[in-house]
Amino acid sequence: xxxxxxxxxxxxxxxxxxxxxxxxxxxxxxxxxxxxxxxxxxxxxxxxxxxxxxxxxxxxxxxxxxxxxxxxxxxxxxxxxxxxxxxxxxxxxxxxxxxxxxxxxxxxxxxxxxxxxxxxxxxxxxxxxxxxxxxxxxxxxxxxxxxxxxxxxxxxxxxxxxxxxxxxxxxxxxxxxxxxxxxxxxxxxxxxxxxxxxxxxxxxxxxxxxxxxxxxxxxxxxxxxxxxxxxxxxxxxxxxxxxxxxxxxxxxxxxxxxxxxxxxxxxxxxxxxxxxxxxxxxxxxxxxxxxxxxxxxxxxxxxxxxxxxxxxxxxxxxxxxx
Numbered sequence: 001x002x003x004x005x006x007x008x009x010x011x012x013x014x015x016x017x018x019x020x021x022x023x024x025x026x027x028x029x030x031x032x033x034x035x036x037x038x039x040x041x042x043x044x045x046x047x048x049x050x051x052x053x054x055x056x057x058x059x060x061x062x063x064x065x066x067x068x069x070x071x072x073x074x075x076x077x078x079x080x081x082x083x084x085x086x087x088x089x090x091x092x093x094x095x096x097x098x099x100x101x102x103x104x105x106x107x108x109x110x111x112x113x114x115x116x117x118x119x120x121x122x123x124x125x126x127x128x129x130x131x132x133x134x135x136x137x138x139x140x141x142x143x144x145x146x147x148x149x150x151x152x153x154x155x156x157x158x159x160x161x162x163x164x165x166x167x168x169x170x171x172x173x174x175x176x177x178x179x180x181x182x183x184x185x186x187x188x189x190x191x192x193x194x195x196x197x198x199x200x201x202x203x204x205x206x207x208x209x210x211x212x213x214x215x216x217x218x219x220x221x222x223x224x225x226x227x228x229x230x231x232x233x234x235x236x237x238x239x240x241x242x243x244x245x246x247x248x249x250x251x252x253x254x255x256x257x258x259x260x261x262x263x264x265x266x267x268x269x270x271x272x273x274x275x276x277x278x279x280x281x282x283x284x285x286x287x288x289x290x291x292x293x294x295x296x297x298x299x300x301x302x303x304x305x306x307x308x309x310x311x312x313x314x315x316x317x318x319x320x321x322x
Contacts, residue, residue: 007044013311017080018049021071021213022152030068030286037070037288038066038311041140050079058088065090066307068286072151075283076102076182081171084179089314093260094321100257101282105183110256116249117276119186119268133184134164135320141186142143143167146255147174150181157239160187190270193236195250196284196295198306199313206251207295208235209243211269234298238269245275255281261313262320286310 015038017031018024031047038045048058050069056067065088077099083090093101100107104121111118112285114302115224122136124147137145148158161167167184174182192214196207212232236243250265257280264284268276284292296306 001313006230007315008308008311011062011063011311013038013045013064013066014058015045015047015066015068015140016050016074017047017068018051019069019074021069021073022053023071023074026243026285026287027068027070027074030070030290033288033303034066034068034286034307034310036284037307039307041304043308046095050074050218056086059086062088062204064311066314067091067283068313069283070285074101075281076151081275089317091131091310091314092262094258094317096322097258097260097284099282101259101263102151104148104279107257107280111277113254114256116252116256117274119146119188119276120276121183121185124171124174124182125186128235130168134168135182137167138164141184144187146185146187147171147182150183188268188270188274188276190268190274192219193238193246193267194291194295195265195267196292197247197259197265198252198292198296198301198309199252199261199316200301200317204251204254205299206247207292207301208240209246210234210291210295210298211236211238218224233292234294242269242273242275248275249275253277255283258322260317262292262310 013037015031017027019027062305065083067079067090069075075098077095080090080095080098084095100110105123108118108121120141122140124133144160144162145167146160159170161170164196168295191211193209193211195209196206197204210232253265254263259282260276262284264281266278268278287293293303293306297303
């Protein structure tokens with residue numbers, strides 16, 4: 001059942017942020033901005049850090065959980081399952097959609113089944129030798145390639161390998177990294193774009209396309225958090241047929257994984273015109289200067305209003321969500 005602004009004023013909103021994933025810093029920023037915006041419009045909001053708060057007593061303290069968590073444990077369905085069990089309404093997607101969106105190999109497999117373009121990839125299997133991995137990449141993908149965690153975000157522990165020597169070093173480093181699983185992906189050079197979708201008054205609204213040209217080798221963690229390291233446009237300056245195609249594909253992805261409430265889908269647009277889906281994010285960053293807020297602003301939705309729309313997604317889920 002949808003809730004109204006009046007309903008929100010009577011709720012105790014728990015902003016869950018932090019956690020113990022490698023993306024803790026970004027999550028804390030998301031939570032701080034969301035918390036400040038909600039308090040700024042007179043709502044009763046408090047932050048809770050799963051890494052230090054007693055989550056088993058959360059139901060006694062809040063009426064709804066605004067999820068500002070990032071990375072493993074927060075985006076992959078685990079916290080969603082805990083909240084389902086505790087009977088606490090929470091924002092965004094359910095357990096299954098969260099897990100599908102977070103695990104990139106599974107997500108990319110679904111894209112392939114749906115005949116949606118995504119860069120080719122192979123998994124880094126710790127059970128096989130580095131030499132075997134290098135041989136597999138050489139014969140299936142070629143170089144350069146992009147290496148990234150299979151369940152991670154923010155471009156952490158990710159990078160481009162231009163040749164085998166670089167890939168060897170990255171694969172060896174991956175084996176000792178806190179992310180448990182890595183993948184090697186076909187490197188598509190182009191303009192990084194993202195499309196946000198957010199539920200507004202019971203209907204999913206597609207936000208203006210956001211494009212980014214980083215000043216470094218790729219759209220890495222530093223350029224995502226430093227405006228001076230990137231050039232961005234929102235709405236995108238790409239041709240309308242290109243942005244229309246991305247919006248269409250973003251909505252297909254939303255339905256494909258069974259997302260709810262909010263989603264961000266990331267693309268790469270090559271000079272050839274190829275549009276390829278890189279990944280999706282069921283819990284996109286909520287920082288006021290982040291991509292989702294930037295797209296919402298371009299679509300006429302002020303940041304505090306966006307946060308209220310996100311909170312309402314906790315009350316518009318179907319009676320059963322897998």
